[in-house]
Amino acid sequence: MAVVPTANAKDNSFFTNVDVRDSVSRFTYSQDPNNWLLVEVRMFLSEGQDSDMFLSIPKEFTELPAETFELMHRSQAVGKVMISDEHLIQVSFTNPPKDNITTHFQFLTKLNSDAVESIDTPKIIEYKFYSSQGEHFERPIRYEPKPLGNVFVDSGMFWHNETAWFVVDVPMKQLFEPVYVFSDPGAGSHINQHRIIRDMTRCELVTSVDSFHRPKISEPIEPLEDYTSDSSILMKFDHNLEGYYVRISYYTKPRIVKSTNPIRVQTSFYKNAVKGLSKYAIYS
Incomplete structure (x- = not known):
């Protein structure tokens, strides 16, 4: 644990809460230790706060x-946040608040390889988490396997070139009917922001899984029918x-x-692959 400096006796500000959530589930459970974690730190700042505040974070x-990055209150920057190699968050105040305020900041992190392997x-x-003001926070994450009977959808962006990736795991019980995967344009756009690279689409049959139901052994397969376009995927698989x-x-x-907003994706399942599609389930 990093050494946390002691707060000045005149310092009346303090950390009010630290929240840790899995970035995929958005809750305090994770179905893959490799997922990003979202850390949110909340603070109460007293009027005129100008002494630095510190918070240690786990070595994992x-x-x-x-x-x-800037610490914001409404639309105004009141300070700066720096995270050192010693896993110590330092909050400094370039524009001390004129009143008592509450504020927060958040960041993404991942577990290191040793921590992942231990799970x-x-x-x-x-x-x-330990603070210079004397607060101590313990926040649990429950690592659990994803249900094998449910559809699982994951996605992400390569921000350097604005491309995206999508993974859809479809349980065997769903495969007696066509599978239709639709990439949501997001943010109310009238056009689909994501055009599929059709020759990079891959299908695998997962025949062995680990304790988190992630693939251990898989083999490439081809759908019986494939109507994939540059905006959506429509496939039918052998039910045997x-x-x-x-x-x-x-x-x-x-x-x-072009946008810095996170992507959104919906995976929809239809009973027919022809006109008059009858949707019976949507997973986001």
């Missing part, structure tokens, strides 16, 4: 923000396949509309 966290079975792990689930992986070209 890696890929932390390398650059200093070889489902378990609950407490992550501890033996395995846990079919994984569909696909990638997209750079976004048509």
Whole structure:
């Protein structure tokens, strides 16, 4: 644990809460220890606060923000946040508040490789944070396997070139009917922001899984019918396949509309692959 400096006796500000959530589930459970974690830190700042505040974070966290970022209150910057290599958050105040205020900041992080390897079975792990003001926070994440009977959807962006990736795991019980995967344009756009690179689409049959139901052994397969376009995927699979689930992986070209907003994706299932599609389930 990093050494946390002691607060000045005149310092009346304090950390009010630290929240840790899985970036995929958005809750305090994770179905993959490799997922990003979202850390949110909340603070009460007293009028005229100008002394630095410190918060230590777990050594297991890696890929932390390398650059200093602003601490905002409404639309005004009241300070700066820096995270050191010693896993110590330092909050300094370039524009001390004129009144008592509450504010917060957040950042993404991941577990280092040793921490990921240590989570070889489902378990609950407490992550501890210590502040210069004397507060101590313990926040649990419950690592659990994803249900094998449910559709699982994951996605992400390669921000350097505005391309996206999508993974859809479809349990065997769904495969007696066509599978239709639709990339939501997001943010109310009238056009689909994501154009699929059709020759990079891959389908695998997962025949062995680990304790988190992630693929251990898989084999490439081809759908019986494939109507994939550059905006959506429509496939039909053999219902006699033996395995846990079919994984569909696909990638997209750079976004048509440049944006820093996260992507949104919906996976829809239809009973027919022809006119008059009858939708019976949507998973986001």
